[in-house]
Structures are given as C-alpha cells and as structure tokens.
Amino acid sequence: MKSNFKFKKIVTRKFSDRWHINKLKEEKANDKFKEFTNDININERTDINNRWDIIKSSVTEAASKTLKENKTTVPRKEWITTEIVSMIEERRKLKNGTTQESQRKYRELRNLVIRKSKEAKEIFLEEKCKEIEVQMRNGSRDAAYKSVKNFFNDYKPKRGAMEDNNGVIIYENIQKGDIWKNYLEQLYKGPELTGQEIENKDVMDNSSNYSVFREEFDKALRDLKKKKAAGIDEIQAELWKESGESMRSGLFKLIKKIFNTGELPLNFTKCKNILFRKKQLQTNVISTVQLAC
Numbered sequence: 001m002k003s004n005f006k007f008k009k010i011v012t013r014k015f016s017d018r019w020h021i022n023k024l025k026e027e028k029a030n031d032k033f034k035e036f037t038n039d040i041n042i043n044e045r046t047d048i049n050n051r052w053d054i055i056k057s058s059v060t061e062a063a064s065k066t067l068k069e070n071k072t073t074v075p076r077k078e079w080i081t082t083e084i085v086s087m088i089e090e091r092r093k094l095k096n097g098t099t100q101e102s103q104r105k106y107r108e109l110r111n112l113v114i115r116k117s118k119e120a121k122e123i124f125l126e127e128k129c130k131e132i133e134v135q136m137r138n139g140s141r142d143a144a145y146k147s148v149k150n151f152f153n154d155y156k157p158k159r160g161a162m163e164d165n166n167g168v169i170i171y172e173n174i175q176k177g178d179i180w181k182n183y184l185e186q187l188y189k190g191p192e193l194t195g196q197e198i199e200n201k202d203v204m205d206n207s208s209n210y211s212v213f214r215e216e217f218d219k220a221l222r223d224l225k226k227k228k229a230a231g232i233d234e235i236q237a238e239l240w241k242e243s244g245e246s247m248r249s250g251l252f253k254l255i256k257k258i259f260n261t262g263e264l265p266l267n268f269t270k271c272k273n274i275l276f277r278k279k280q281l282q283t284n285v286i287s288t289v290q291l292a293c
Contacts, residue, residue: 019067024242036062038244052265079124087113212259217252
C-alpha cells in the first residue's frame with residue numbers, strides 16, 4: 001500500500017451534544033425517539049448521498065431532542081465546602097494587610113484552609129470510592145466507569161520524541177510524520193492490483209437475481225452489538241435498533257440500493273486510523289484501530 005501524507009491545521013471542534021443512550025430503556029424516551037424517527041420522508045429518486053444525509057441527520061436530530069444529556073456546572077474541586085470558601089475569602093482580605101496582627105491572622109487562616117481542604121478531600125474520596133463500589137456490586141458498570149472517567153478525566157498521552165528504524169531519536173514533526181507514513185505502508189502492505197484485476201474482482205454474476213431481503217436486514221439490525229464505539233458518523237448501534245419503522249424502512253431501501261448498484265455514499269468510504277503506542281518512542285510496538293462509517 002502507498003499513501004500520501006500531508007500536515008493540516010487542526011481545528012478545535014465545538015462541543016457536540018452527548019447522548020444519554022441509557023435513556024432508551026425508559027419507555028417515555030423510547031417512544032419519543034421512535035416518534036421522531038418515524039417522521040421522515042425520503043424521496044427514492046434522489047441520489048444515494050442525499051438519502052444517507054437525510055437518514056443520518058434525522059437520527060442525530062431525534063437523539064439530540066430526546067436523549068440529550070443534561071450538563072451540570074460542577075466546581076473545579078468538588079470537595080471545597082462553603083465553609084472553606086468563606087475562609088478563602090477572609091484570607092484574601094488579610095493578604096495585603098500591613099500590620100503584624102493581620103499578617104499573623106493571614107498565616108493562621110492559610111494553614112487552616114490547607115488543613116480543612118485536605119480533610120474535606122479525604123472524606124470526598126472515601127465517599128466517591130464507596131459510591132463506585134456500590135455501583136459495581138449492583139452491576140451498574142457503566143455508571144461506575146463513568147464516575148471514574150468524570151473524576152480522573154480522559155487520558156491524554158504525551159506526544160514527544162520518536163525512534164526510527166535505525167534507533168535515531170526524532171523530534172521534528174515532519175520526520176515523525178514520515179515515520180508514521182512508512183509504518184502504515186508496511187502494516188497494510190500487499191500485492192498491488194491492476195485496473196483489470198480490480199474490475200474482474202468486482203464483477204458479479206448477472207444471471208443471479210439475488211438481492212437483500214427485509215428479513216435479512218431486520219436480523220442484522222437485531223444482531224448489532226450494543227455499547228460499542230460509534231464510527232465516523234458518530235451514531236451508536238442502539239439508535240438504529242430503537243429507531244421507528246419509517247427510519248428502518250428508509251435505511252433498508254438505501255442498503256438494498258447500495259447492494260444492487262455497488263455505489264456507496266461518500267461517508268461510507270472514509271475511515272479513521274487510531275494509533276496506540278504501547279511503548280514510549282518506539283513505533284514498532286503499536287496497536288491500530290480502524291473506525292469506518
């Protein structure tokens with residue numbers, strides 16, 4: 001495999017609505033989601049890309065309306081109590097005092113704030129651990145993992161130097177990009193096919209009238225595993241499984257059209273390689289995950 005490599009400016013994405021997928025287990029939210037996804041009208045004469053865009057936008061809009069996760073403002077340090085906050089305010093007033101008495105009170109209050117903060121943090125951590133233990137015992141692993149993730153935040157690996165095949169440490173971004181390019185080309189290396197070979201591989205037996213049946217589609221939809229990472233379209237399997245009949249019918253007709261014509265929406269032809277470096281510096285100790293649409 002050969003690849004083209006180029007740098008591009010990374011644009012910070014705006015915060016997208018997170019969907020509380022577990023709400024689909026609630027009858028009211030589930031019925032509302034089905035109602036929104038039933039209100040869809042797709043013109044079968046439009047091209048495949050437009051049909052897919054309509055289906056995708058309808059699902060995401062329905063999820064945003066019914067499964068939107070409420071965001072609450074959480075203080076930066078949750079263990080800081082109102083008592084400690086009032087002491088911090090008092091300490092701030094005494095900080096610029098010029099007399100010896102004010103400086104003495106400031107030092108006493110500063111030490112008290114530090115001591116109270118440590119005590120409050122220990123109590124907070126004990127309660128948080130007990131809460132996670134209860135969730136694990138009750139089988140609510142999703143809630144437990146979410147509590148841990150909210151507290152410790154996402155892991156962000158450091159992006160430092162890299163080591164090339166000759167053991168030389170590389171610091172420049174362009175050279176590091178070349179290393180990744182060569183690594184991926186070797187990873188997906190295979191025999192190159194000519195245009196005629198590709199054409200022969202893609203030719204189907206025209207004498208066969210086989211097509212996709214609705215029963216096959218429904219079974220495949222039922223067999224989709226839940227709680228899996230979404231693809232580039234950012235739509236989880238649960239949303240397709242719980243969608244209304246109009247949405248399912250539109251999706252089935254789209255897939256049938258794709259099967260019969262071999263034409264794919266542009267979104268279906270994209271994938272994202274995510275690289276996990278198992279060891280610092282080395283690129284030959286890597287796990288790759290490929291997310292398709």
